Amino acid sequence: MTERRSRLEGKVAIVTGAGSRGEGVGNGKATATLFAQEGAKVVLVDMEIDRAAETLAEIEAEGGTASAFAADVTSDDECRELVEFAIAQYGRLDILDNNVGNSHRERVTEIDLDDWDNIMTLNLKSMVLTSRHAIPRMIETGGGSIINISSISGVRAGKDPAYTASKAGVIGLTISMAGDHGREGIRVNAIAPGPVYTPMVAWRLSEEKRAYRKNTTMLRTEGTPWDVGWAAVFLASDESKWITGTVLTVDGGSSMVSRHVYSDDVMGV
Numbered sequence: 001m002t003e004r005r006s007r008l009e010g011k012v013a014i015v016t017g018a019g020s021r022g023e024g025v026g027n028g029k030a031t032a033t034l035f036a037q038e039g040a041k042v043v044l045v046d047m048e049i050d051r052a053a054e055t056l057a058e059i060e061a062e063g064g065t066a067s068a069f070a071a072d073v074t075s076d077d078e079c080r081e082l083v084e085f086a087i088a089q090y091g092r093l094d095i096l097d098n099n100v101g102n103s104h105r106e107r108v109t110e111i112d113l114d115d116w117d118n119i120m121t122l123n124l125k126s127m128v129l130t131s132r133h134a135i136p137r138m139i140e141t142g143g144g145s146i147i148n149i150s151s152i153s154g155v156r157a158g159k160d161p162a163y164t165a166s167k168a169g170v171i172g173l174t175i176s177m178a179g180d181h182g183r184e185g186i187r188v189n190a191i192a193p194g195p196v197y198t199p200m201v202a203w204r205l206s207e208e209k210r211a212y213r214k215n216t217t218m219l220r221t222e223g224t225p226w227d228v229g230w231a232a233v234f235l236a237s238d239e240s241k242w243i244t245g246t247v248l249t250v251d252g253g254s255s256m257v258s259r260h261v262y263s264d265d266v267m268g269v
């Protein structure tokens, strides 16, 4: 048997939202950490640079290679600068993990229209902004892998229309980009996480809600950001070299049966 080599050795990755809000580990932080453990050089993007710096310190303590970069991914100029930073720092770009996103929780009858625009910009347009600058650079070195973080909330009813619409939009964007850029060697896939316990949702989950949420999965366990991160490692690596335009659901089986009561307690997002 040949010795197993690191799955992302020689590759350069950008992870957006690579810090974590609050205590604990978010999906972006876990993904960036696993990318570095698998040998990638990682640009850790966060609008709160202290959060990216925390992830950086942990990666460096493990002997990994990464850099923190402050950018708001809703700004086209900052996304351009981010991609140029990755090239200047590491000479190429192979992987883009578009992780930034947030929920809002106002029904259509109540939502402030500026809030609607802000969620669509943060969750969906941001992925267009990073990708439009990343793709030409990936093409220069033969291609790359783009991973867009959607949600199982993007394909079912919930009390958060802006979140649902934006996450469904992420799936549409993924399919469209996969079609447009496949011939250029760019693979584009989405991950749809289910009830994952991260700082994004932890603050609004009581122990009771958390237990209920866990029970909605077929495995009767809660997802962790590492489950999302390992899915991203697979989609970033050459192991998935013939996979593009797919949505990889990471939800403990919670979306495959109709167990859910229509409740905002289920996802917590």
Ligand SMILES: NC(=O)c1ccc[n+]([C@@H]2O[C@H](COP(=O)([O-])OP(=O)(O)OC[C@H]3O[C@@H](n4cnc5c(N)ncnc54)[C@H](O)[C@@H]3O)[C@@H](O)[C@H]2O)c1
Pocket (backbone or CB within 6 Å): 016, 017, 018, 019, 020, 021, 025, 026, 027, 028, 029, 045, 046, 047, 048, 051, 071, 072, 073, 074, 099, 100, 101, 102, 103, 122, 149, 150, 151, 152, 192, 193, 194, 195, 196, 197, 198, 199, 200, 201, 225, 267, 269
């Ligand atoms: N937790 C869940 O149950 C769950 C389920 C499905 C999908 N998701 C998705 O996972 C992603 C959340 O990932 P996370 O756990 O890393 O989130 P997080 O809330 O921990 O945020 C990560 C970082 O993103 C940064 N950020 C926020 N806005 C930014 C911007 N405009 N530009 C740059 N950085 C910005 C924050 O400062 C934060 O440090 C979202 O897309 C979310 O929709 C989560």
